[in-house]
Amino acid sequence: MPDTAARAAERASLKDDAAEGAGGAQPHQRRRKIDLGVLDEHVGYVVRRAQIAIFKDFIRTLAPVDIRPAQFSVLLVIGQNPGLTQAELGRALAIKRANLVGMLNELERRKLARRTPLPGDRRSYALYLTRHGGEMLDRYAKLALEHEKRACRTLSPEEKRTLLALLARVERSLA
Amino acid sequence: MPDTAARAAERASLKDDAAEGAGGAQPHQRRRKIDLGVLDEHVGYVVRRAQIAIFKDFIRTLAPVDIRPAQFSVLLVIGQNPGLTQAELGRALAIKRANLVGMLNELERRKLARRTPLPGDRRSYALYLTRHGGEMLDRYAKLALEHEKRACRTLSPEEKRTLLALLARVERSLA
DNA sequence: TATTGTTATACTCTATAACTATA
DNA sequence: TATAGTTATAGAGTATAACAATA
DSSP states (O other): OOOOHHHHHHHHHHOGGGGGTTTOOOSSOOOOOOOOGGGGGOHHHHHHHHHHHHHHHHHHHHGGGTOOHHHHHHHHHHHHSTTOOHHHHHHHHTOOHHHHHHHHHHHHHTTSEEEEEOTTOTTOEEEEEOHHHHHHHHHHHHHHHHHHHHHTTTSOHHHHHHHHHHHHHHHHHHO | OOOOHHHHHHHHHHOGGGGGTTTOOOSSOOOOOOOOGGGGGOHHHHHHHHHHHHHHHHHHHHGGGTOOHHHHHHHHHHHHSTTOOHHHHHHHHTOOHHHHHHHHHHHHHTTSEEEEEOTTOTTOEEEEEOHHHHHHHHHHHHHHHHHHHHHTTTSOHHHHHHHHHHHHHHHHHHO
């Protein structure tokens, strides 16, 4: 019979001092070792923890230029695909059309990107980086690379390739 | 001289039809291949995409029992560490004390967990699963395992271990 | 009928400051 | 002086529905 959570809860309700552990009370702080159990073997949990740590470092690294991860990805994709539409951009980055509007307003306000009429389809706009936007993107990319090196500094090039490939497989298998 | 974003933007502003690509206009939908550029080599981006896909599947799988990822992790940790305090729980899972309050209120309302006075420190509560909470957690864990198998179905056991180990190393190196 | 861009809106998650009661 | 739990609040990020213009 497996040691289920139901059985553990049963034991706990009979024997409440199971909470105390080995250490006993410290002078001014309870420093108890908390057991995460099987959580460390759940991809979702481990991926989430890594993602939070990576984004925190990215945000801190690009804070001086006031660029968030989503803004960086949008500028990068516009730079790589000049003239694409908002719908195409949204599909590529899995950002809903409605949520792109504010982002692009902000990027236009900062003269990093611009919307121009799309010849042949008056519903859409063609998106471009401004000259200034292109120059700034190069700066952002340098900072992003610095962040990237830090995030992967304990991985060999092959390990990094492996990590990216495994993650991509997991994503594709769920799509 | 590298082909920087600045130079690309310069070309684009001189030659706007760079946007058109090879395909030409389709009958009723523009289906242009969008190039994500170096984004696919950024750990942050790839980890983020995988995390979103995994969480979507987790949420869908546990929707019938109305349990979100954070709730599952909280129940699991309480079950594994009966009698721990909210502060300890928050530190273990990197959830701010303030944000735990609502979650625990909800779990108590649903009779899955309970707060009891902590003997020896009247500021704190000791957290336990109820008997019902323990039984339900076993059901949640079964669903979570089903999700886990689906998320990792294209990975060998060794590949999964590798993935988790690499992610943990990335997180630790940024801490 | 379908798609594009837009507005409005809501819900989740996360973060901070301030309060109280205890240590 | 520091910590625990709480409240209130604000900011992201994400989701949906509806609308006008256009295809």
